[in-house]
Amino acid sequence: MIKRVPDWHLFEALLAVAREGSLSGAARKLGTTQPTMGRQVAALEAALGVTLFTRSIEGLAPTEAGLRLIPSAEAMAAAAEVAVRLASGDADEECGTVRVTASEVIGGEVLPSILTDFHALYPRTLIELALSNRNEDLLRGDADIAVRMVRPTQSGLIAKRIGRIDCGFYAHHRYLQGRALPHSLQDLGQHALIGYDRDPACEQMIKAMGMPLTRDSFAFRSDSDLAQLSALRAGFGIGVSQLGIAKKDTNLVPLLHAEFAFSMDAWVAMHRDLRSNHRIRRVFEYLSQQLARYAKTSSNVR
Numbered sequence: 001m002i003k004r005v006p007d008w009h010l011f012e013a014l015l016a017v018a019r020e021g022s023l024s025g026a027a028r029k030l031g032t033t034q035p036t037m038g039r040q041v042a043a044l045e046a047a048l049g050v051t052l053f054t055r056s057i058e059g060l061a062p063t064e065a066g067l068r069l070i071p072s073a074e075a076m077a078a079a080a081e082v083a084v085r086l087a088s089g090d091a092d093e094e095c096g097t098v099r100v101t102a103s104e105v106i107g108g109e110v111l112p113s114i115l116t117d118f119h120a121l122y123p124r125t126l127i128e129l130a131l132s133n134r135n136e137d138l139l140r141g142d143a144d145i146a147v148r149m150v151r152p153t154q155s156g157l158i159a160k161r162i163g164r165i166d167c168g169f170y171a172h173h174r175y176l177q178g179r180a181l182p183h184s185l186q187d188l189g190q191h192a193l194i195g196y197d198r199d200p201a202c203e204q205m206i207k208a209m210g211m212p213l214t215r216d217s218f219a220f221r222s223d224s225d226l227a228q229l230s231a232l233r234a235g236f237g238i239g240v241s242q243l244g245i246a247k248k249d250t251n252l253v254p255l256l257h258a259e260f261a262f263s264m265d266a267w268v269a270m271h272r273d274l275r276s277n278h279r280i281r282r283v284f285e286y287l288s289q290q291l292a293r294y295a296k297t298s299s300n301v302r
Contacts, residue, residue, distance in 0.1 A: 006047040008076060013040035014052060015073040018066065021059035078142050098283045099128040102147035104225040106266075106291075107131040109245050111147070114290045118283065125279055133225065144271070144280050145287065149264040159269040160288045163295025166243050166263050169255040174235040176253060182238070185212060185259055192219040192237030199223040209262060244298030266295055 016026035016037070023037040030037070045052050052066035062070065102111055107129055115127050130143060146152075152159040175192075182188050195218035196202035202223070206213055215221065220231045220239075232239040238255060246252045268288045274280045 006044055008080065010040050010044040010047070011069070011073040011076055013037055014044055014066065014069060015077055017041060017053060017060055018062050018070055018073075021061075023060065025059075094122050094279060094282075095124040096279050097126040097128060098145065098280050099130065099143045100145045100147070100283065100287070101130040101132060101143035103133050103149055104131050105229065105242060105245070106147050106149075108226050109229070109242075110291070110294055111287075114287065114294075117290070118286050122282065125283065127283075144274060145284050146269045147287065147291065148267045148269060151265060151267055152269040156272050157269045158272050158275060158284075159267050160284075162266045162268055162288055162292045163299060164263050165266050165295055165298040166261055167240050168243065168246075168257045168261040169238055170232060170241045170246050170252040171238045171255055172233060172235040172251050173253055174251070175237055182255055185256065188213070188238065188256075189217070193217055194220045194222075194228050194231050194237050194239030197221040197223045209260075211260070242298050244294050247297060263299070266291060 012030065013026065016029050017023060020026045020029055023034045023041070027034045027037045041052060048065075048069075050065040051063050052069070053060040054063055055061075100111070100115075101107075108131060111129060115129070119125070119127070149165070151161070169188075171191075179191070180187075182191060189212075193213070195213065196206075196215065203215065220228070220236050222228055222231070228239050229241060229245070231237070232241060232252070233249065241252065246254065268284060268291060270280065270284050
């Protein structure tokens, strides 16, 4: 029976070793020494009465007991990060840090200019921007604010719909030089296409749309939306872009929008408990307002 909960830094060591795969890598990550990491892992094992890691050819691998603890350790780490962000400045003041998470495309293409304008207005508010197509858990504290392409379902969140973002096929004019324009979806088979690599969600979405495409249809494959967009801009072939992004590049030519386009609802969400934090609320309202303007430029493909 465990008499007292082990100190947080022992769980931090567990998480670092699990992520890095070795004591030395974890030590570098946390700015300490390998012997210290070894002692901390051993102390946690002794306190819990379980073995957390086994040695393998690749390094240290978590045991079943270790794997069961990792989600809780990640939640503790996220909570600690939230505490640091909230303590970074008075909740009623401008000074402090706000962590925002968004999809690769929105975070990489849309938010930088919006956040630049925000920083000019509120230079003492520091912004952390995490790009991920995975929906981060705001209730767990992975971020303060999330921009999502699906409606948040967790009851503890404040969510604001900012509009509809449409996507369609485009190609760089350089790629189209000397090539016949596609006049139907079947004509796409005569072109170099840009698409997903191994992401099953993309495959399922294409099937749901009834598109005559599979992974083998793509000449350029990547599960990174930013890589696909870069290939499109480089003139590799035909790919998908958000309308609002493509409108800013006169070199991108819209294709088959009458036959194919799909829409995503965009939302901005935050934890309900953070609504009294003026700094976070200010970022939330600013992002909602500016992203709504962006959505208006991205919602008339048809």
